[in-house]
Each structure stands twice: as structure tokens, then as C-alpha cells.
Amino acid sequence: MDGFNAAVDAISGAVFMKVPVLGTQIELIVLYLALPMLFFTVWLGFPNIWAVGRALRILRTQPQEGEAKGDVSQWGALSTALSGTIGLGNIAGVAVALTMGGPGAILWMFAIGWCAMTVKMAEVTLGLKYRTFDGRGHVHGGPMYVLKAVGAARGWPRIGLTLGGLYAFFALFGAIPMVQVNQSFAQVKVVTGFSNGWAYGIVLAGAVALVTLGGAAWLGEVAKRLTPLKVAVYLIGVATVLLLHAAAIPGALAEIWHGAWSGHAATGGAVGAFVAGMRRAVFASEAGVGSAVMAHSLARARHPVSEGLVALLEPLLGTMIVCALGGLALVVAGTWKSGLEGIAITSAAFAQVSPSFPWLLAVVVVLFAYSTLVAWGFYGLQAWGYLFGNGPKAQWSYKILYIVALPPAAAIDLGRVVGIVDSSFFLMAIPNVIALYLCAGELRRDVRDYLTTPEKA
16 A cells, blocks of 8 residues: 555656746646647637637537437537536636635636637547547547547557557546545535435436446437536526625726736735636646547537537636636635635635525536536546447446446545546646647648638538
8 A cells, every 4th residue: 555655646746746937836737738728729820719609600500410420419519528627626626726826816717718729629620530430330539549540640550559548548547536526525515414425426326327328329418408507507606696796896807907917925926826827727628638529529510620619619618707707706705815725615605695505506516526427437438448449348347337436435535546536637638739739730721621611510
């Protein structure tokens, strides 16, 4: 056990190694993910400005079943990806950004989320371009398939296979969102007093099994209905907090603006605000990690770029809207200065409206955790299939392993387990970003070719 703990500490230390940036320490992996956001925003001609309207039109005219290859609709694929992206990190993560960098971190979180839209578009376009179909007509995709195909096309088949295998291996561990189970149980315990973690974990795992065992079609149907519901319920709570403190909103916006450029000495000044906002935006959007590619690869799309355009709506909704409004609510409520941590800051803000509002937050937390567990179970299945095949036995073995792994998360102290899971999640970004840079030229050509053809989904 001592050897295992030492290994986990060493891996976590390497993945989250910090380097000084203008006097502030920041994880190297965050910089690694932030740089392609800036590069591809310029390289692809700022699609995060001009492509939002076109993306919405694509969703209105998306091909129906039989009109294009794929297992789910483009809206279903987007909803599935949002199920995995919009999670507890969008609630607790904003609170963490505030305590780390002050109100100014919210502005930088918004700005980095805007750049994340382009990376999401780029990685999903590649995912659609290089997805594969099995003998039953089912689609399989993700960065591992992109790396395999790109390596073969450039005469580096072994390198492509190795990088693809590394991505899939890291994804197996990164796709175990045990923190979601643990944190959702923590909030349920606060409002209900229910303290049996094993019972909660078993019930949640059973609910996840209903969708996970049903396959991609079930996943798409559940995501289409659950994602809008969970976001709407959370935003209702946020809007109520903002209405309660409506008079404080102008002052809060001014505080966010000035904090982004000056900050507070205690939080590292403007650089500290920028670092905190960038860190949480990178984590919340998952742009560059490649996880959402596996969901979007299921889409019935006539052109890879069309699904890439749909994908850029993810950071817009998850980071720029959900996180920004949630952050504004915490600033006007003032609970970020209460000494609380994480989701407790949001719970305290909701409690200012009514003693019953923490219950509303508990419902939101369970919905967010559940949808994330369902989506990431599918992501892990795609990685497992790449490594061990997509036959029925291989698929069922992973599904059972995944479901069995969930209940203990509600009852144990995660400790170093969280370290290895989080490390694996961000290690996924290393081969995925390599693929993005290797394909930068063809990405720009594909986008330009698509834009010169008659508009179609």
C-alpha cells in the first residue's frame, strides 16, 4: 500500500506540476490546454464569433434517421456531451475559482470559455472525420481512432497506435467519476440527514445501469431530456438569487471587471485572478481533453465540420452561461467570502432565498452527478472497446465493472484514488492535443471547404 500511495503521489505530482507565471504558480497541464485554445481560435478564423448562429441552424435542420450515418441525432449527441461536461465542476468549480482568484476570476473564466469553443469544434470535427463503423452499423469514435488514422496516413502507424492506446488507457481511469458520487451524496446528506453512503451509491449505480446497459440509443434519449432539465433547474435557482440581490448586480459586475485587472493582494492580484479563471474554465469545458468527441462521434451528420460547429455550443452553454451566471450569483450573495469551501458556498447562497433552496440544489447536484456518470460510462466503454474489442462479451464486462465501481465512492474517503483518476483525466489531453496540432492544416482546409458549399447539416 505504501508503494501504491507513493506511485500515485508521483503521478499526481508530475501531471499537476506547477511552473511560475508572472510570480504565480500554475499547473503545466492547464497551460498545455490553454495554448491550443488561443492558437485554434486565430487559426480557424474566430468561429466562436461567426459560427454560433450557423450551429443553431444546423440543429434545426439536422438529418433524420436514415438520412445520414450515425446512432443518434445531432441534438442527442450534443446533449450527451453536455451531460458529461456540465457537472458538479460547474457548480463547485465556480466557487473554487472565486476563493482562489476573487471576483475577477469570473471574467477570465468567461474569456477562456470563449476560446474553448474553437478547440471543441476542432477536436469534434476530427472525431467525425475519422470515426469507424462496425459490421452492425454502429459507430465508434474518439481521439484514439483519430490518432490511429492520422498516424497511419503519415506513415507512422506504430506511433499512431501507441498514442491511441495511451489515450484509451488513460480514459479508462479518467472515466470513473467517483467524485460525482461522493459530492452528490455529501449534499444529500446535508439536507436530508441520510448517512448510509452504501445505500445511496447502490441506488445511484442502479439508476446508471438502466441507461448504461441500454446502449447508445438509450443514452441519447435520456440525455436529450435530462440535460435541459438539470440546467433549467439550476439556472432557476441562480436567477432567484440574482433577483433577491438585484440592486447589488451593477456593483458585482464592476467588482468582477476591476478584479480581473487589479485583483486583491490576498489572491495574487490580476495574475492570480487570471490563473484561477483559466484553471477552472479549462477544467469545466474539458476542451482539449477529447472526452466529448466520443459522444459527438455518434451523431447523424452529413459533414464532419457541421458537428464540429454544433460542438462549439458546449463551452458557450456550460462555461460562458452556466458558470458565469453562477459566479455572478455567488458574488452578489457574498457567500464566497464566508470561509466555506466548494459546493457549500453555493448552498449558502441558495439558503439566502429560502431554507428550502438547499433542497433544490441537492436535486440539481444529483441530476448533474447522474448525467455525468451516464455519459462517462459511455466514454469508458468506447475506450474499452478500442483496447479489447467491441464484441458483446467485452462490452458487457466493462459495463458491469463500471457499475460495480460506483457504490463504494459514496462510502469511502477518496484520498489518493481521486489523485489517480484526476491525473488520468488530464493525461488524456496530451495525445489529444498532439492530434490537433498534427491536423491543424487539414482542419483549416476542411472548414474552408465546408463554408464554400451550400449550407447543410
